[in-house]
Each structure stands twice: as C-alpha cells, then as structure tokens.
Amino acid sequence: MKDLTYKTLKEAGYHGYLLEDGKEKVIQFGEGNFLRGFVDDFIDIMNEKSGFDAKVAVVQPIPEGRACMLNNQEGLYTLYLRGREGNEIKDERRIISCISRGIDPYTEFDSFLDLAANDDIEFIISNTTEAGIIYDETCSLQDEPPASFPAKLTRLLYERFMRSSGGKGYIILSCELIDDNGKYLKDAVLKHSKDWELGSEFREWIHEENIFCSTLVDRIVTGYPSESAEKLHRENGYKDDFLDTAEYFGLWVIEGPDDIGRRIPFDKAGLPVIVTDDHKPYKIRKVRILNGAHTSMVPVALLYGETIVRDSMQNEDIGRFVRDLITEEVIPTIPLCGDQLNNFARDVFDRFENPFIDHKLEDISLNSISKWTARVKPALKDFVFEYDILPVHIVFSFAALIAFYKKGNIRDSKEVIEFFEKAGKYDDNKELLEDFMGNEKFFGEDLREIKSFGELTQQYLDQIEQMGMKEALRLFLKEQNNGMD
Ligand SMILES: NC(=O)c1ccc[n+]([C@@H]2O[C@H](COP(=O)([O-])OP(=O)(O)OC[C@H]3O[C@@H](n4cnc5c(N)ncnc54)[C@H](O)[C@@H]3O)[C@@H](O)[C@H]2O)c1
Numbered sequence: 058m059k060d061l062t063y064k065t066l067k068e069a070g071y072h073g074y075l076l077e078d079g080k081e082k083v084i085q086f087g088e089g090n091f092l093r094g095f096v097d098d099f100i101d102i103m104n105e106k107s108g109f110d111a112k113v114a115v116v117q118p119i120p121e122g123r124a125c126m127l128n129n130q131e132g133l134y135t136l137y138l139r140g141r142e143g144n145e146i147k148d149e150r151r152i153i154s155c156i157s158r159g160i161d162p163y164t165e166f167d168s169f170l171d172l173a174a175n176d177d178i179e180f181i182i183s184n185t186t187e188a189g190i191i192y193d194e195t196c197s198l199q200d201e202p203p204a205s206f207p208a209k210l211t212r213l214l215y216e217r218f219m220r221s222s223g224g225k226g227y228i229i230l231s232c233e234l235i236d237d238n239g240k241y242l243k244d245a246v247l248k249h250s251k252d253w254e255l256g257s258e259f260r261e262w263i264h265e266e267n268i269f270c271s272t273l274v275d276r277i278v279t280g281y282p283s284e285s286a287e288k289l290h291r292e293n294g295y296k297d298d299f300l301d302t303a304e305y306f307g308l309w310v311i312e313g314p315d316d317i318g319r320r321i322p323f324d325k326a327g328l329p330v331i332v333t334d335d336h337k338p339y340k341i342r343k344v345r346i347l348n349g350a351h352t353s354m355v356p357v358a359l360l361y362g363e364t365i366v367r368d369s370m371q372n373e374d375i376g377r378f379v380r381d382l383i384t385e386e387v388i389p390t391i392p393l394c395g396d397q398l399n400n401f402a403r404d405v406f407d408r409f410e411n412p413f414i415d416h417k418l419e420d421i422s423l424n425s426i427s428k429w430t431a432r433v434k435p436a437l438k439d440f441v442f443e444y445d446i447l448p449v450h451i452v453f454s455f456a457a458l459i460a461f462y463k464k465g466n467i468r469d470s471k472e473v474i475e476f477f478e479k480a481g482k483y484d485d486n487k488e489l490l491e492d493f494m495g496n497e498k499f500f501g502e503d504l505r506e507i508k509s510f511g512e513l514t515q516q517y518l519d520q521i522e523q524m525g526m527k528e529a530l531r532l533f534l535k536e537q538n539n540g541m542d
Pocket residue numbers: 086087088089090091092117118119121122184185186187188189190205206234274275276277278279280
C-alpha cells in the first residue's frame with residue numbers, strides 16, 4: 058500500500074481541502090498526538106476557512122522523535138474527530154495539510170536556527186508534556202541543540218534577536234498542562250538568558266517584542282488507533298503512520314492581549330477559542346473536574362476490571378463513584394458559580410461516554426502520582442480547609458491508586474517505580490503509607506500532616522486488598538448511602 062503523500066492523494070482523485078504550498082508562519086515544538094489532533098486541526102481549518110495560509114514547521118523536541126517519519130508523509134496525516142455536538146452526531150475525517158516539514162534539531166541544527174531568519178513566522182506553539190517544559194541549568198548556549206525545550210527556545214529567540222537586529226519577535230502559545238505555562242516558559246527563557254550572559258538588550262527584546270501566553274487546552278485525543286488502523290488504511294487507500302483520533306469537542310483558552318484574535322483568525326473560522334485576560338478560572342475548572350475525574354477513576358476502574366473510560370462510566374458502581382466524587386467533593390472547592398460548574402461536569406460525563414472513542418485507562422494511568430498531585434490534591438486540600446472533614450471519595454481513590462501501584466507493572470518516574478518495587482519490605486500498609494505519604498518528592502509536601510488522611514487511606518487500602526475492588530467499592534458506596542444498597 059502507498060504511503061500518504063500529495064501525489065498519492067492526487068492519484069486517488071482526492072477532492073478535499075489541501076494546502077500544498079504556503080508560507081511557514083508557525084513553529085511548533087512537539088509532534089505528538091495532542092498537537093496534531095488539536096492545534097494543527099485548528100490551523101488547518103483557519104487555512105481553509107479564513108485564508109490564514111499558514112504552514113507549520115514542526116521541531117522535534119527530544120532525540121527520540123518522529124520528524125523524519127513526518128517528512129516521509131510530506132507532513133500529511135489523517136485526523137478523525139468523533140462525538141456529539143448538542144443532538145448532532147459528528148464523525149469527521151480530515152486530511153491535515155498545514156505541516157510543511159519536521160525538523161530534527163539533533164541532526165539538522167542549522168535548519169533549526171535558520172527558522173529565526175524567516176520574517177513570516179509570527180507564532181511559536183508548544184506541547185512538550187509536563188516533563189519537557191522544565192528549566193535545566195545544565196543546558197548551554199554552545200549545545201547543538203540545548204537539551205530542554207525552554208533552552209532550545211532561548212537559543213532560537215537569541216538567533217532571531219541577532220539575525221533581525223532586535224526586530225520583530227513572536228507570539229508564543231504554550232499548551233503544556235502546567236500552571237501558568239506561558240509565564241513559566243518566559244521565566245525559564247529569561248533565566249537561561251541570564252545564565253548564558255546574553256545581555257540586557259536581549260532581555261529587553263524578550264519583554265518588548267515577544268508575547269508569552271498562558272493557555273488552557275481541552276480535547277480528549279486518543280491518538281493512533283492501533284486496533285482499527287489496518288481497516289482505516291484499506292478504506293483510505295493509503296498507509297498513514299500518523300493517523301490520529303480525538304473527540305469532536307475542543308476548547309482553547311488563551312490569556313493574552315485582545316489583538317491576538319486579529320492576528321490569528323480563529324473567529325472568522327468559527328473556532329472555539331476564547332481570548333481572555335485571565336485563563337485561570339477555565340484552567341481550574343477543567344483540570345479539577347475533567348483531569349481530576351480521569352485520574353481518580355483510573356485505579357478504581359482498572360482494579361475493578363474495566364479497560365476504557367466509557368465502560369467505566371457506564372459501570373453502575375464506578376459511574377456513581379466518579380459522579381459523586383466530582384459533584385460532592387471537587388465542585389465545592391472551585392470558586393466559580395455552581396450552575397456553571399455543574400453544567401461543565403455534566404458535559405464532561407457525556408464526553409466520557411462518547412460512543413466513538415475508546416479512551417484507554419492504561420494510557421491515562423501514565424505518571425499517576427504527579428498527575429494526582431497536580432490534578433486531585435488541590436481539591437482534597439481545599440475541601441479539608443473549607444469543611445474540616447476528609448473528602449472520602451477522593452481518599453478512597455487515593456487508596457486505590459496505592460493498591461494499583463503495589464501490584465506492579467506501573468509507568469511512572471524512576472523514584473516512584475523504585476519505591477513500589479521495594480513495597481514488600483514493609484510489614485503492613487501502615488508502615489508503607491508512613492514512607493509513601495511522607496515523601497515530599499512525590500507530593501511536594503508531607504501528606505501525613507493532613508488530619509486523619511493516613512488512617513482513612515489505610516482503612517480503604519486494607520479493604521481493597523482484602524475484599525477486592527468490586528466488593529470494597531460496593532461497601533464504600535453503601536456506607537455513603539447510610540447503609541442502603
Ligand atoms: N491526549 C490528550 O487528550 C491531551 C489533551 C490535552 C492535553 N494533553 C497534554 O498534552 C501532552 C502531550 O500529549 P500527547 O497525547 O500529544 O502525547 P505524545 O506522547 O503523543 O506526544 C508527546 C510530545 O512531547 C514530547 N516530549 C516528551 N517528553 C519530552 C521531554 N522530556 N522534553 C521535551 N519534549 C518531550 C514528545 O517529543 C512529543 O512531541 C500531555 O502532557 C498531555 O497532558 C493531552
């Protein structure tokens with residue numbers, strides 16, 4: 058079967074929208090499923106509907122990347138978006154043609170730097186995961202390329218500053234799921250510029266000619282559909298190693314000046330983008346409710362025997378557990394209007410039951426400890442602070458996470474894996490929890506200081522291990538219902 062290229066599509070008589078040639082206007086750090094299933098989809102739609110005519114140069118952020126494979130397909134790939142919009146079922150296949158090329162800075166460092174000479178480029182977009190957007194003091198100006206994403210960006214910005222003689226900078230849209238992503242990135246760039254002694258004029262240029270936007274992205278992207286890929290290749294008549302799947306829903310909240318909306322024609326293309334002076338309310342709502350529900354559901358559902366999100370939500374016990382956790386313990390911690398939050402949660406539960414996408418629990422379980430710390434712990438702490446009692450569903454889910462990790466075969470940081478590999482050395486769960494919950498490297502603080510949290514976690518953990526998840530969850534739900542089934 059032929060690879061996906063412009064020639065393959067022409068030969069097959071493809072009549073859909075394609076932008077084969079266009080100016081590179083965007084640099085994108087990251088070639089992952091999410092950026093391709095969300096940002097590049099938006100750019101492609103703007104190209105078609107509002108004459109944006111932008112091509113995206115994709116920079117591979119780490120040595121193990123897929124820039125070369127992307128070039129084999131001339132940047133093309135097929136995106137499937139499926140789900141409900143109101144009462145309407147959406148099932149769309151789109152060939153995305155906004156990517157001009159992939160650049161591997163490890164083998165094409167000069168091509169990477171040459172991007173800085175292109176005056177057409179106005180935007181830099183990134184999603185390098187939480188692990189990528191970190192300040193790494195070991196990076197230096199002489200590295201080809203510097204290892205971390207913020208250091209690579211600093212190197213590119215410095216090149217731009219030098220080659221344009223302090224001319225036009227960029228609008229930088231960071232999509233990593235960390236707090237204040239744009240601000241963090243700007244601070245990291247300024248820190249590198251100081252460490253590398255790039256001078257005060259460069260730092261002034263960073264401030265005056267570049268806009269670092271914090272953004273919040275929301276779309277469930279399920280990536281390459283391994284089980285159905287062969288069938289899709291046959292249907293399409295070409296082989297596509299970058300097939301991507303996602304829900305239809307999407308929302309991009311960008312904190313930045315009003316005129317961003319004029320510089321990127323989101324509105325004209327009818328895209329769900331909000332430009333605001335404060336993205337935080339959207340962020341807290343999405344991370345606590347949607348990501349919090351995912352992270353809390355995963356260990357409970359996996360131990361119960363489920364494998365995907367939809368089935369878990371449709372499982373009477375787990376569905377009730379997740380809904381109650383969000384409505385009774387997470388929503389009361391979010392400082393926004395209750396109706397707004399309840400409507401958002403209801404829509405999220407609908408999205409979780411999307412009949413067209415199979416979101417694997419195992420995929421979400423990756424790095425669950427840091428996800429729990431960022432996405433669930435804030436609700437737990439705020440709840441305790443506000444009501445002076447423990448949010449029991451959150452505690453039960455935390456106990457489930459530990460039970461799940463004790464079983465092994467986990468994908469998390471080296472330190473977390475090492476901790477659980479040695480779990481057998483503890484005489485009982487009480488001892489294990491002392492060390493685990495007291496580990497500030499895992500949780501950023503000593504969780505034992507939260508009153509009764511350790512004791513209740515141990516009670517649930519013992520029950521889950523002794524009775525199995527199904528029985529322990531049923532007992533838990535019965536207790537919450539004053540002993541009634
Ligand atoms: N998949 C979703 O539904 C979804 C939705 C919203 C946000 N996100 C966020 O987007 C991020 C990426 O998700 P994805 O589905 O595209 O994953 P992916 O594995 O397909 O892509 C990950 C990307 O990050 C880069 N990367 C990984 N480790 C890095 C490091 N240490 N330094 C620099 N770059 C690194 C990879 O090169 C790749 O480009 C995740 O962190 C996730 O939180 C995902």
